[in-house]
Amino acid sequence: MPLLINLRQLEKQDIILQGELPVKELEISGLDECIEASLPLKYNLEAQLLDESILVRGQVSLDLQCTCVRCLKVFTRRLDLRDWAAHIARVGDEQAPVVNDMVDLTPLVREDILLEFPQYPLCETGCQGLSETLKDAPRQAGGARSESVVSSAWAELNKLKL
Numbered sequence: 001m002p003l004l005i006n007l008r009q010l011e012k013q014d015i016i017l018q019g020e021l022p023v024k025e026l027e028i029s030g031l032d033e034c035i036e037a038s039l040p041l042k043y044n045l046e047a048q049l050l051d052e053s054i055l056v057r058g059q060v061s062l063d064l065q066c067t068c069v070r071c072l073k074v075f076t077r078r079l080d081l082r083d084w085a086a087h088i089a090r091v092g093d094e095q096a097p098v099v100n101d102m103v104d105l106t107p108l109v110r111e112d113i114l115l116e117f118p119q120y121p122l123c124e125t126g127c128q129g130l131s132e133t134l135k136d137a138p139r140q141a142g143g144a145r146s147e148s149v150v151s152s153a154w155a156e157l158n159k160l161k162l
């Protein structure tokens, strides 16, 4: 069920919208190969009728499953839009579509969620990528050997410099 504002209701009073939006309503799956979402988006919003628009303000949050672009570790990042606000025009070219006295907030939320997507998801700032992860991992048989291969490669490079 999308995130709808009932205009008839809003003409009488401000509306509080609280709840969860199934993530499939956002249609964000597959947009970014490093980012997925499975849990519903949570919202806590207040809608207010102005002369020519509807003002919606509040909080929107969504947990994303990101894949670190450097080490491929999957981690969760919460998008927290704490001061989210939208102006929905009721007149003019930008007028929001109204269906059965309902205005759908979903596209607006979706747009801002997409803007907040991490461009370059990292499991932590300064993640060194796969090589670092391997170095930190408990040493497996052969681990020491591969390290000596690396250091002899450096030795070769140093020789070249000389």
Ligand SMILES: [Zn+2]
Residues within 6 Å of the ligand: 068, 069, 070, 071, 072, 073, 122, 123, 124, 127, 128, 129
């Ligand atoms: Zn990482």
